[in-house]
Amino acid sequence: MEGHATALVELSSHDAFVSGPPHATFSYLRTHDPVHWTSEPDGGRGFWSVTRYDDVLFASRRTDLFSSQFGIRLEDMDPEETEARRTLMEMDAPEHTRLRRLVSRPFAPKTVGEYETAVRSLAEEILEDLRGEREFNFVTRVARELPMRMLGRLLGLPDDDLEWLVQRGDALIGNSDPDFTDFVVDQVDTSPYRLLPFRSPVSLELFDYASGALELRRRNPSRDILSALLEPTADGESLDERALQNFFTLMVAAGNDTTRYSMTGGLLALIERPTLFAQLPDMSGDELRPLVEEMLRWTTVTMHFRRTVTVDTQLGDRNLAAGDKVVLWFVSANYDETHFDEPNQFRPDRSPNDHVAFGLHSPHLCLGSHLARLEMRVLFEEIAKRWSAVELIGETERLRSNFISGIKTLPVRVTWR
Numbered sequence: 001m002e003g004h005a006t007a008l009v010e011l012s013s014h015d016a017f018v019s020g021p022p023h024a025t026f027s028y029l030r031t032h033d034p035v036h037w038t039s040e041p042d043g044g045r046g047f048w049s050v051t052r053y054d055d056v057l058f059a060s061r062r063t064d065l066f067s068s069q070f071g072i073r074l075e076d077m078d079p080e081e082t083e084a085r086r087t088l089m090e091m092d093a094p095e096h097t098r099l100r101r102l103v104s105r106p107f108a109p110k111t112v113g114e115y116e117t118a119v120r121s122l123a124e125e126i127l128e129d130l131r132g133e134r135e136f137n138f139v140t141r142v143a144r145e146l147p148m149r150m151l152g153r154l155l156g157l158p159d160d161d162l163e164w165l166v167q168r169g170d171a172l173i174g175n176s177d178p179d180f181t182d183f184v185v186d187q188v189d190t191s192p193y194r195l196l197p198f199r200s201p202v203s204l205e206l207f208d209y210a211s212g213a214l215e216l217r218r219r220n221p222s223r224d225i226l227s228a229l230l231e232p233t234a235d236g237e238s239l240d241e242r243a244l245q246n247f248f249t250l251m252v253a254a255g256n257d258t259t260r261y262s263m264t265g266g267l268l269a270l271i272e273r274p275t276l277f278a279q280l281p282d283m284s285g286d287e288l289r290p291l292v293e294e295m296l297r298w299t300t301v302t303m304h305f306r307r308t309v310t311v312d313t314q315l316g317d318r319n320l321a322a323g324d325k326v327v328l329w330f331v332s333a334n335y336d337e338t339h340f341d342e343p344n345q346f347r348p349d350r351s352p353n354d355h356v357a358f359g360l361h362s363p364h365l366c367l368g369s370h371l372a373r374l375e376m377r378v379l380f381e382e383i384a385k386r387w388s389a390v391e392l393i394g395e396t397e398r399l400r401s402n403f404i405s406g407i408k409t410l411p412v413r414v415t416w417r
């Protein structure tokens, strides 16, 4: 590694990611040091950066060796913090399997297929409300709106509450960006909030909101996801109040900005390829699905998730000790040249495209993957019906985060049909 160190960016630094994922660093590491020891200058104890596709896949599947229950983000948490902040994501089997079974019904492919009409009418509404406006920020006017309104529908929440909720979700997921929160994790003292999800007092507001919404449904059950979560399963299992609050917070946090930034990265890829954009109206559903998969690989919005080694083990040519933190860089795996043919090319018909943007075939595979795919496909179908051209008219601005790769501002000019 000596002699090359200056060329590598500091992977533990949020600032290193503001101009985009450091693909050159990842490419170097995949070739020369695929399981790379990464120090954390700001007091963390350091972690292994896993950068190759095969190693990322192995570690996400071997949950017996690489545990989620000590935290899935970089920060070190003591046992009290870990326990208090546990959601579905920070669990291993059998606890994880049990909870996942309880919450997965509304997100199953068949159920999600039934949401298509609702997604389409929301996409139509959002785009028609914009008709006539030629210049706007695509992120706030379109990409933020569709996942937010759809989640509101699924959870049965009033439209008037959605803006407030999504701001809260952004404050949690964007907890390293001062545009989204006053409680920037590496800039202000967040120790008073160490027992709350994302080390943020905003979680308490979401917990309160969740309790209120759940109480309404206990008295007046309806056909939304929250009511479904209150019903015991066939074998009589049900969730307690804290598990319900945590899952609600997880949906608001995980289900909004990820889809928003994938849509935004997807549109930018099309803006940079006007010929492809012009072909959209003639593309069938069967052609749009691979396009959406390539957008997901290309943007890899959740750039990493963390695991903790349970027993001394070997990964690649490195010996990892029990207790070590291991960071699975999905964004690197998705550009691994030994797995993907020409990964730096955007190929709308890439096949196969077994990207890990959703954490491929692992027990923690994204619960919302079918919903996110549906929203992206329908949005681009509806855009194709309405815009004959779209161009970038200013600087894009990115989230300050080494966790989420997101474009906050995408100023566009569109030509309406």
Ligand code: HEM
Binding pocket: 060, 068, 072, 088, 089, 090, 100, 250, 251, 254, 255, 256, 258, 259, 262, 300, 301, 302, 305, 356, 357, 358, 359, 362, 363, 364, 365, 366, 367, 368, 369, 371, 372
């Ligand atoms: C393009 C959009 C999305 C991306 C890129 C994405 C990415 C991911 C990834 C990589 C994981 C795996 C975490 C791990 O391995 O530890 C995950 C898990 C999860 N996602 Fe998503 N997600 C997206 C949309 C959504 C949506 C729309 C929802 C819900 C409405 C959602 C809810 C969840 C939940 C609940 C989990 C935890 C699953 C578990 O631990 O068993 N996600 N997501």
